[in-house]
Amino acid sequence: MKTADPELMRAINRLNVLDTVRRYGPIARVEISERTQLSTTTVSAITASLLDDGLILPRHEGDIRNEAARGRPRVMLELNPDAARVVGAKIAASRMVFVVTDFRGDVLSNLTLPIRIDRQPIGVIADLVEDGVRRCVVDAGLSLEDVDSVCLSLPGVIEHRTGHIRSSPIFRDVNVDFAAEMTARLNTSTIVESDAHAITLAHHWFGKARDLEDMVLISLEQTLGLGVLHGNQLFRGAGGLSHNLGDLVLGMGPLGIVRLSSQAGESEILGEQPAGGRFAEAIRLGRGMAHAQALIKAEDNALISAAIRAGEAVGVAVANIVTLFAPPRVILVGSSLALGEHFLASLRSAYALAIPPSLKGVAELVFDDSTDDFWAQGAAAVALYELYESPWNTTGPAL
Amino acid sequence: MKTADPELMRAINRLNVLDTVRRYGPIARVEISERTQLSTTTVSAITASLLDDGLILPRHEGDIRNEAARGRPRVMLELNPDAARVVGAKIAASRMVFVVTDFRGDVLSNLTLPIRIDRQPIGVIADLVEDGVRRCVVDAGLSLEDVDSVCLSLPGVIEHRTGHIRSSPIFRDVNVDFAAEMTARLNTSTIVESDAHAITLAHHWFGKARDLEDMVLISLEQTLGLGVLHGNQLFRGAGGLSHNLGDLVLGMGPLGIVRLSSQAGESEILGEQPAGGRFAEAIRLGRGMAHAQALIKAEDNALISAAIRAGEAVGVAVANIVTLFAPPRVILVGSSLALGEHFLASLRSAYALAIPPSLKGVAELVFDDSTDDFWAQGAAAVALYELYESPWNTTGPAL
DNA sequence: TTATTTAATTCGCATTCCGACAAAAATAAC
DNA sequence: GTTATTTTTGTCGGAATGCGAATTAAATAA
Known part of the structure; x- marks a missing residue:
């Protein structure tokens, strides 16, 4: 203690x-x-x-x-x-988004690199991230020396405290000390955080949870993530572990374990598409959900039923989370929201069915489709919060 | 703040x-x-x-x-x-257990009342609890004036902070301010707490989690409860809400929602027994699990398959909890453990299947079959902890 | 009997927050 | 235009806290 x-x-x-x-x-x-x-x-x-x-x-x-x-x-x-400048970044499978913000968290410049980095070797990813940070900083009219801290947010199980990436869908390797690696490359204090935690803080600071000190956020992207705000603070598990919602088990089907990720993971929703086709190309470029949205509007039945199935799975998962944490609000974010009304409706009705009667009405469900910039801004907020906490003038007492 | x-x-x-x-x-x-x-x-x-x-x-x-x-x-x-005396109690459907402890938490006297209070009116339950506390205090050679605090632990959703019982399987009414009611009756400061939280603290102070500052406990009784220790403190949800694990949804079967309680709840495991029979009588007296154990030894196939089903359900639920909290140890307690090796084996194997590979080996599963006294002692520990925290000599500065 | 070692206390200092009062900076009243 | 009033902000002294250095206490070893 x-x-x-x-x-x-x-x-x-x-x-x-x-x-x-x-x-x-x-x-x-x-x-x-x-x-x-x-x-x-x-x-x-x-x-x-x-x-x-x-x-x-x-x-x-x-x-x-x-x-x-x-x-x-x-x-x-x-x-x-x-008073300070920080860089926040969202690193996803098919793109990287960077923002430079000032001490208030206001965005000074942003940069999106639509690059597929899926499972590249660590060195390649680090190269690209380094490049993105540097370019975004230049875009803001600054030099890296002007930047006080960098926070990189990524999907997967991220150990913020130690800077290690335990496992991430975009990393081939496991247990990488990415924070140390990037700190050395950028020569600037760099931390890592789960993307779900970043967007959670973004909503607490700038978005739909400004009025709350407790809430839960569920991110539906390639990976399914969870952020818990508890007493105005991110609740980080025992060892600073983040949560990987996709691993939640929804049932034991005839074919074995059914995990949430197998029902509501991005690639599972979109399904196997004929290689070389337009849809497959869209997915590869990270436009899968947008394309799916269009197809669903055109009443593509396979996709519609996938969306409904995913909605049901997520609805049940949300109900379980609410059962455990009883938060006043649950915010749902992520690319899968683009699936549209089929998805949302089945999510809502599955939630209504699965939520125990005693908790009915406790949690309010909020959907949010923010841009990637907002996620990166959340990462910047993580960096800023640590600056706020850090003792500024350790050089003796206040005058 | x-x-x-x-x-x-x-x-x-x-x-x-x-x-x-x-x-x-x-x-x-x-x-x-x-x-x-x-x-x-x-x-x-x-x-x-x-x-x-x-x-x-x-x-x-x-x-x-x-x-x-x-x-x-x-x-x-x-x-x-x-320095102080406290009373701790475990109130269950078919019995009440009281202990008086000293300031260290050592038990001075204990008392078990094997009374079925299921769904009695609040006044009746309060009468019985009051009586039990008074008798146990007398047994310890004390008077109620010597007792500094009383903590009553019960199953269900208990709001420790406000003293309200949101819902409990042993209460007919909901949202009862039981702490206030009993404080008035006993004329002694009385608090309430979820039984799962009580046994969690018991293990942290006296049991199998003395060496840990983070862990998770799952209680398998009439109600399925959860206790989370986080940084040496009980993690109480947003509003001091406790968790009701039984409400967790395990799957959407053909017959609708499948909740954990429907697979692993005490009454569901034991099943409908012919009224007036010996088994039914044993259940009514709170000896259902002991009886079931004997029947399982005698190879009662219905019970064995119920035990296996329950074990599977709990195993999956534990895996999901571990996925969320990643604790170094999970302690399982409660009457259902008496179901024996069939139950434990299926629990273990379901857990092994359901735990995501990345978390394999993170959490150690520990089973514990403590007496009811231990639960009551945990309730006493809850009371003691609040005494430790409270400012003792607000009367001026230390000399 | 004296030296050594370890534990606990005393003393003075720096820091914190807070309450009471004083200064600052505006408007309202004459 | 001058004075009174109101509200905000800053200053000063008091009380409490924890810490480091030096001191005292209580034992064993020489």
């Missing part, structure tokens, strides 16, 4: 204030005091220190005051966008 | 020291300092305060010293057993 000393105390309160400024910024000191339950004295001291470190700024321009406002006007504080 | 002030700091460190004394006591101050990473100065100050409050005692008698020990001898510290 971590020992509680004054330093930890300050770290906690600093993070608390900083995060309050992030969430509710521009915000006056008095309001920070109200929200954090810290005394105005303490808030003043901490904000002074944060101002001194250049992490926040007083807002002068456009002092919006109420008409009837009396007394000394509030000085609004907000994050200093220029 | 809780604001970090010196008071919180002290509370954290006090709890840390106290818990270290509990776990490793009798223990010298130097060793506490090593284990907690607190300075010897701080440990001295905190232990002085704990001694002052009478929560710990120096051990004089039988100073076991190493032969070759030089220097000033260590003063061993241990919990003061008389």
Whole structure:
């Protein structure tokens, strides 16, 4: 257990204030005091220190005051966008998406590389990632020295704490210390995180879970992932392990184990397509779901039944997750949502059937089809959060 | 978020020291300092305060010293057993078990009431519980005024934080504020907790998880419960909700939803027995599993196949839990373990099939058939933990 | 009897947060 | 235009905390 000393105390309160400024910024000191339950004295001291470190700024321009406002006007504080830059990335099987954001998480530049990297050797992938990061940083008018941290998000089982990729559908090798590899290549602090966790934080910071401190997110992509937010924090399993939902067992059929991935995995939904055909080509390029959507509109029966089957499987899985975590909201994201109403309807009805009566109405189902940029922005948020936590001026006490 | 002030700091460190004394006591101050990473100065100050409050005692008698020990001898510290008394209880459908423990969690007296309370009105159950607590306290040679806290553990969905019983197989009513009801009746601070959580803490304190800070426990009784230990703490869901594993969906059969409880619930395993028969009578008295064990030994084919079916279902469920939490150990407890080798073997093989290859070997399966007393002792531990946490001398600073 | 070794305590310092008060900066009243 | 009022922000001293250095305590070894 971590020992509680004054330093930890300050770290906690600093993070608390900083995060309050992030969430509710521009915000006056008095309001920070109200929200954090810290005394105005303490808030003043901490904000002074944060101002001194250049992490926040007083807002002068456009002092919006109420008409009837009396007394000394509030000085609004907000994050200093220029306090840091980070890179967030979503690495998927058929594309990589990079964003550079400022200290607030606002996107400065983005870059999509539509490259199929499936099962390439680690060196090739690392080359491509390195290239993407560098190009995106240049696009933002920056140099890598200006970047404080990089967070790469990928599908699979990612051990954030150690930087290892235990297993990922896009890696041929297992148990790669990708964080160390990329830190060395970029000469910039680099961390890794599950893509599901990244999009979970994205929704907590910018999306459909800003108002919640507990929720669950399920990502339906090539891999099926899970993110659990618990008390405003990502719930990382025992060893920082992420969850691989696709491995969940839905039943023991006559042919053996039926896993969720075999019903709702991207490749299983799309099925075997004749090589060289237009559909197969679309899949190879990562446009499989978009193509499937078009085919479903044209009433392709095989695809429609696959979508329905997948929806049922996911609906049951979601119900099981809700049974375990009882979150107030479940957000579903990922490319499979593009399958359309057949998929969603069967998902909803399977969920309604599978959810135990006692939990009926506890969890709200929300569907979200964000762009890949949003995922990458979430990865950036992971990097930013670690910056917020890190002690900035370890060089002696605050003045 | 809780604001970090010196008071919180002290509370954290006090709890840390106290818990270290509990776990490793009798223990010298130097060793506490090593284990907690607190300075010897701080440990001295905190232990002085704990001694002052009478929560710990120096051990004089039988100073076991190493032969070759030089220097000033260590003063061993241990919990003061008389610092507090608590009552822990396991309330099940066909019996109630009470224990009175001292501050260390050692059992002073125990009492089993083999009463069937299934679905009785709340008043009747409360009467019986009140009676049991009072009798067990008297058995320990105490009066209720000597008891600092009572913790009642029951099956079902229990909201520990608010003291409400959301739903329980032994309650006719739902959403009962049982903690308030019993606090009023006993005139003693009373809390409620899921029985699965109680036995989870029992294993962490006294049983097969003393060495772990993360683990998962699955209880197989009338109700199927789950306890998750995360960082030495019980993981309580969003609203302090407990988990009801029986509601997990294992598959969509031709007859609709197949829930775990329909395969592995106690009543489903034992099946419909002819009313008035010996078996039915045994079930009514809570001896169903013992009876079943005897029948299985006598090669009752219906029961054997039920046991095998249940084992398969539980094995799959355990694999799914492991997929989500990746704990280093899973402890299985509960009356259903009495089904014997057929059940265990099919559980193990289903687990081996269902566990994803990447997680093979991550979790160790441990079976435990503790007495009901152990469950009740776990409930007592829940009560004790809250005492450890609570600020003892809010009356001014330490001297 | 003296030196050595280990454990525990005392003392002073740095840090934290907080309450009371004072300064700052605006509007409202005259 | 000057003064009073209101609200926000900063300053100062107090209380509590943990830590490092030095000191005391209590035993064995020489």
